[in-house]
Amino acid sequence: MSSPASLGRVLTALADPHRRRAVELLRKRPRRAGELADALGLSAPAMSKHLRELRKSGLVEETHPDFDARVRVYSLKAGAIEGLREWVDEMDLRWADELASFKAHVERGRGKGFKKRA
Numbered sequence: 433m434s435s436p437a438s439l440g441r442v443l444t445a446l447a448d449p450h451r452r453r454a455v456e457l458l459r460k461r462p463r464r465a466g467e468l469a470d471a472l473g474l475s476a477p478a479m480s481k482h483l484r485e486l487r488k489s490g491l492v493e494e495t496h497p498d499f500d501a502r503v504r505v506y507s508l509k510a511g512a513i514e515g516l517r518e519w520v521d522e523m524d525l526r527w528a529d530e531l532a533s534f535k536a537h538v539e540r541g542r543g544k545g546f547k548k549r550a
Contacts, residue, residue, distance in 0.1 A: 438490060442516050445489035450474060451482050455491060455508065462495075462507035 445451050454468050463471075469479035483506060486492035493509045496502075 439515055439519055441489040442491060442513070445485050445491055448482065448485070450478075451486055454479075454482060454486065454506075458492065458506060458508045462505050465504050465506060468506065 446455070450472055453472055457463060457468060457471055465479055465483060466476065468474075468483070469476055472479065474482070483492065483494075486506075487494060491509060491512045492506050494504050494506050496504060
């Protein structure tokens, strides 16, 4: 599993709706910063700030095409959400166990003369 710090950076990055939307767009294909800004209705400086946060979180990477080093193309980083996926799966199992234990406890209590509420 990824470190708590890296998981925290991913969750913080995804907390912003513009960054989540950018990730959704990048899931379909790599895009230039300008394309993302236009699609999200953001100014270039605002989009730059969001992309910086996504890069720092490790979700997104930037490349430069051979024909023009000034152009930045952003794409999702391979395996970037694996740590998040593992954490969610772990929490899902933990809650399933907790709820099963609670259900068993309630059912045992019913057998001891507890009345069911209407």
